[in-house]
Amino acid sequence: MKLDVVKLTKELVSYNSESLTTNVPVTEHVARVMKSIGFQIERLAYDDVNGVPKLCIVGKLGKGRGGLTLMSHDDVVPAKMEQGWTADPYKVRTAGGKLYGRGVCDMKGPLAATLCAAAAYKAKDLDSAPLFIVVTADEEIQARGAWEVTKRSKLLQEAAGGYGLICEPTRLKVVYAHKGSLGLRVTARGRAAHTSTLKGTNANLAMIPFLAEMAKINDLVLTSKRYRNEEFNPPHSEWSIGINDGNVATNISPVNSVCTVNHRPMPGIDVAPLVERARKKARELGLKFEVFRPGNGLYTAPDAPIVQTALKLTGTRQASTVPYGTDGLAFTTKMKSLVVLGPGNIAQAHTVDEWVEIDQLKKGVELYTRFIDHVCVQGL
Ligand SMILES: [Zn+2]
Known part of the structure; x- marks a missing residue:
């Protein structure tokens, strides 16, 4: 045929x-x-x-x-x-x-x-x-x-x-x-109120220390030999950090703060310790933590x-x-x-x-x- x-x-x-x-x-x-x-x-x-x-x-x-x-x-x-x-x-x-x-x-x-x-x-x-x-x-x-x-x-x-x-x-x-794939989504919840009342909870406040930890992981994956693989160009992958609070007005306390992370692990590199480090920090700060389809x-x-x-x-x-x-x-x-x-x-x-x-x-x-x-x- x-x-x-x-x-x-x-x-x-x-x-x-x-x-x-x-x-x-x-x-x-x-x-x-x-x-x-x-x-x-x-x-x-x-x-x-x-x-x-x-x-x-x-x-x-x-x-x-x-x-x-x-x-x-x-x-x-x-x-x-x-x-x-x-x-x-x-x-x-x-x-x-x-x-x-x-x-x-x-x-x-x-x-x-x-x-x-x-x-x-x-x-x-x-x-x-x-x-x-x-x-x-x-x-x-x-x-x-x-x-x-x-x-x-x-x-x-x-x-x-x-x-x-x-x-x-x-x-x-x-x-x-x-390379592989890894996605994280971490969410902080607050309470909306007019910022003049001091009755709201700003979700971003809980997120700030988490972001600082993510920045440290990003430094690590971009500099450590362990996460480097010369067979690839570029030989490193970033711990790409996204932030979004969806807040439409600056005089309302943000109720939702979301951090997303995207990473492309090198083949054969175990990223579970990095995921655990992020999870531990999220737990400490009372944030919701989700991992998406990690793939080698x-x-x-x-x-x-x-x-x-x-x-x-x-x-x-x-x-x-x-x-x-x-x-x-x-x-x-x-x-x-x-x-x-x-x-x-x-x-x-x-x-x-x-x-x-x-x-x-x-x-x-x-x-x-x-x-x-x-x-x-x-x-x-
Ligand atoms: Zn295709």
């Missing part, structure tokens, strides 16, 4: 699957394509925090365990004409060898490339090392879909011992590591077989690291042999008039085809 990567990308982009809306229709479309190739499909549905239905799928072509897994997400960041788009972001436009539209690069184009590569094979071609395709929702929202798949999928268990490619755009260069970074040793295979198949010499995160945050807890490798340039992700070169998508199809042949057909 032959699929055209440009045509399929256009079809996938035509579904608006911004992370706050449902991704079910586009995922059902992908499931139909995968079924027509011969994939067995596992569905993992859930409702997100706003009660919006979401769907992830895992498909398997062939028999056995391990093999190769190609991973993509089908949610996109929002796109509105008011942001300055030249044309409807959900109608792909072709010009100068490029496709323009929301998600052509991040990452419906790369997802289409994986499906086109898979379409060249039949289940009977892959009778000892199977091909898996994973499609997640909510990658842009702390990789919620990938966590659902990691926790619930039976097929992912079968795939876990094999090779995995996270097909996010890397210009077809091999990426062996990315992705790290596959540069000399690991999957990295070496990927270098060979891409014809490149050196693997690199990237500062952004992917669904790998979740998948790395199940799969040990993972790299990020996909067509297109991450610089175009999340932009107005997002684009991808058609040539990159075609090269992506060729590369994924070589990978399937190497791992699943030749069993190497």
